[in-house]
Amino acid sequence: xxxxxxxxxxxxxxxxxxxxxxxxxxxxxxxxxxxxxxxxxxxxxxxxxxxxxxxxxxxxxxxxxxxxxxxxxxxxxxxxxxxxxxxxxxxxxxxxxxxxxxxxxxxxxxxxxxxxxxxxxxxxxxxxxxxxxxxxxxxxxxxxxxxxxxxxxxxxxxxxxxxxxxxxxxxxxxxxxxxxxxxxxxxxxxxxxxxxxxxxxxxxxxxxxxxxxxxxxxxxxxxxxxxxxxxxxxxxxxxxxxxxxxxxxxxxxxxxxxxxxxxxxxxxxxxxxxxxxxxxxxxxxxxxxxxxxxxxxxxxxx
Amino acid sequence: xxxxxxxxxxxxxxxxxxxxxxxxxxxxxxxxxxxxxxxxxxxxxxxxxxxxxxxxxxxxxxxxxxxxxxxxxxxxxxxxxxxxxxxxxxxxxxxxxxxxxxxxxxxxxxxxxxxxxxxxxxxxxxxxxxxxxxxxxxxxxxxxxxxxxxxxxxxxxxxxxxxxxxxxxxxxxxxxxx
Ligand SMILES: Cc1cc2nc3c(=O)[nH]c(=O)nc-3n(C[C@H](O)[C@H](O)[C@H](O)COP(=O)(O)OP(=O)(O)OC[C@H]3O[C@@H](n4cnc5c(N)ncnc54)[C@H](O)[C@@H]3O)c2cc1C
Numbered sequence: 001x002x003x004x005x006x007x008x009x010x011x012x013x014x015x016x017x018x019x020x021x022x023x024x025x026x027x028x029x030x031x032x033x034x035x036x037x038x039x040x041x042x043x044x045x046x047x048x049x050x051x052x053x054x055x056x057x058x059x060x061x062x063x064x065x066x067x068x069x070x071x072x073x074x075x076x077x078x079x080x081x082x083x084x085x086x087x088x089x090x091x092x093x094x095x096x097x098x099x100x101x102x103x104x105x106x107x108x109x110x111x112x113x114x115x116x117x118x119x120x121x122x123x124x125x126x127x128x129x130x131x132x133x134x135x136x137x138x139x140x141x142x143x144x145x146x147x148x149x150x151x152x153x154x155x156x157x158x159x160x161x162x163x164x165x166x167x168x169x170x171x172x173x174x175x176x177x178x179x180x181x182x183x184x185x186x187x188x189x190x191x192x193x194x195x196x197x198x199x200x201x202x203x204x205x206x207x208x209x210x211x212x213x214x215x216x217x218x219x220x221x222x223x224x225x226x227x228x229x230x231x232x233x234x235x236x237x238x239x240x241x242x243x244x245x246x247x248x249x250x251x252x253x254x255x256x257x258x259x260x261x262x263x264x265x266x267x268x269x270x271x272x273x274x275x276x277x278x279x280x281x282x283x284x285x286x287x288x289x290x291x292x293x294x295x296x297x298x299x300x301x302x
Numbered sequence: 303x304x305x306x307x308x309x310x311x312x313x314x315x316x317x318x319x320x321x322x323x324x325x326x327x328x329x330x331x332x333x334x335x336x337x338x339x340x341x342x343x344x345x346x347x348x349x350x351x352x353x354x355x356x357x358x359x360x361x362x363x364x365x366x367x368x369x370x371x372x373x374x375x376x377x378x379x380x381x382x383x384x385x386x387x388x389x390x391x392x393x394x395x396x397x398x399x400x401x402x403x404x405x406x407x408x409x410x411x412x413x414x415x416x417x418x419x420x421x422x423x424x425x426x427x428x429x430x431x432x433x434x435x436x437x438x439x440x441x442x443x444x445x446x447x448x449x450x451x452x453x454x455x456x457x458x459x460x461x462x463x464x465x466x467x468x469x470x471x472x473x474x475x476x477x478x479x480x
Contacts, residue, residue, distance in 0.1 A: 014354075014357040014358075014376070015336070015338075016336035016338065017336065018315075018334065018335070018336050019335055019336060020316065020335065021306070021316075021318065021335035021379075021381055023306060023381070044379075044382075046377075047377055047378070047379065047382070048359055048377055051377050051379070052358055052359065052377070055357065055358070064335070064379075066381075066382060068382055093371075116359075116448070117362070117447050117448025118372055118426065118429075118444070118445060118447065118448050119359070119362060119365055119372050119373050119374045119426070119448040120359055120374070120377075120448065122368075122371045122372060122373050123373050123374075123377065123378065203447070204444070204447035204448065205360060205447065205448060
């Protein structure tokens, strides 16, 4: 105990700053608390991003508003005519183990499976991964490729927008401080395949150096529709629209996919950092775009 | 506004009453909101088998089972665990002094070097075997991917988990080989 006190008082060694704690039972109540407390209050989901920032004192919230008692946010369901609904508080392992996802979009369960490690996947949530808005986050690319929408609820009501329009920069989104992301909806669609390929420096516990998601609609070997989303190569996840345009209306061929890869590589804006150089990332985009398209075309939602 | 049952002292510091079931026992602690589960286990309940390593969710030495699932107790607030069931490495010792088959297998196969990662490794393996009694080597590797061993003793750890699974399947829990 002496040692403990020494660390607490002497150094900052991984103890959290003080804060007030709330654990409301409804979204409305949570929004009211957030509105009341102002910008110093933060939502707490799994805490795998937030608590680390707090340990480093990068964020020092006055209060944390926990989502743990809001049961409705932890559901995964399918609503006819609306689509597949992922509650914001679902953990990554909830996605990995979801029968609904296995039946419809295994690609999303697989993307979640490639994240972090088992311990983090048991507590890290979908909502946290989106709101945290790290450019290398693994869920945004595949969800954007599948045309997902997010619902934000605030004291004044609710709004729904395409996830594609949610991110505004590294760590930045359109969400207001008193809004809660309640659910992600993957709408019913005609896509025939989708996939996410992550390249990390290790197979576990490594962030994406590059992540590429593709969703395609292929009818009789002709590509009718294609969405390609690149992660970790721009301040936000980005669509590779020039590559998509090249594909639509054309018959699948190795040359076509290679050309799409080159177009995606040209369109991205990678940086050099500790994990990889910009040149390396750009070439990875070319290769992974080609591979993810091939996989989505040949193997369906995987 | 919804809060937990809290006590405010004369300096205005709030402390929350947290009820946990730890290794089958009901335990109540009174802690500030910023208290991490790992510190409750180690400092309040003297369960120092749970180790602190990176304290950032990377190393897995603080792994405990929260409602049966392995989590990093350095990233869980004690108040968030209120009402939940926790198993630490101390909870694996069965009636009397009998070790868990996993603990036996770790000893038999020299899967413990410096020992710092061992409690976390064993708890990750415990959760795996509860869900999947006859895992492949690949599945074992994946289950312990969030538990780093600085001695790099992974080969024997994987071997020990495979053997423990086999012994459990054959109903010879803690028996030694040969
Ligand atoms: C060891 C380790 C490995 C990791 N590996 C990966 C990886 O491979 N890939 C990856 O993408 N990420 C990874 N992460 C990051 C992290 O685990 C994920 O981003 C996770 O999804 C965050 O979710 P959370 O519930 O823990 O978020 P929290 O930390 O609780 O919250 C994050 C932010 O989002 C806000 N927030 C959370 N939920 C909501 C909501 N519903 N409405 C409004 N605001 C909300 C919080 O206020 C906070 O600002 C890793 C983290 C660690 C520690």
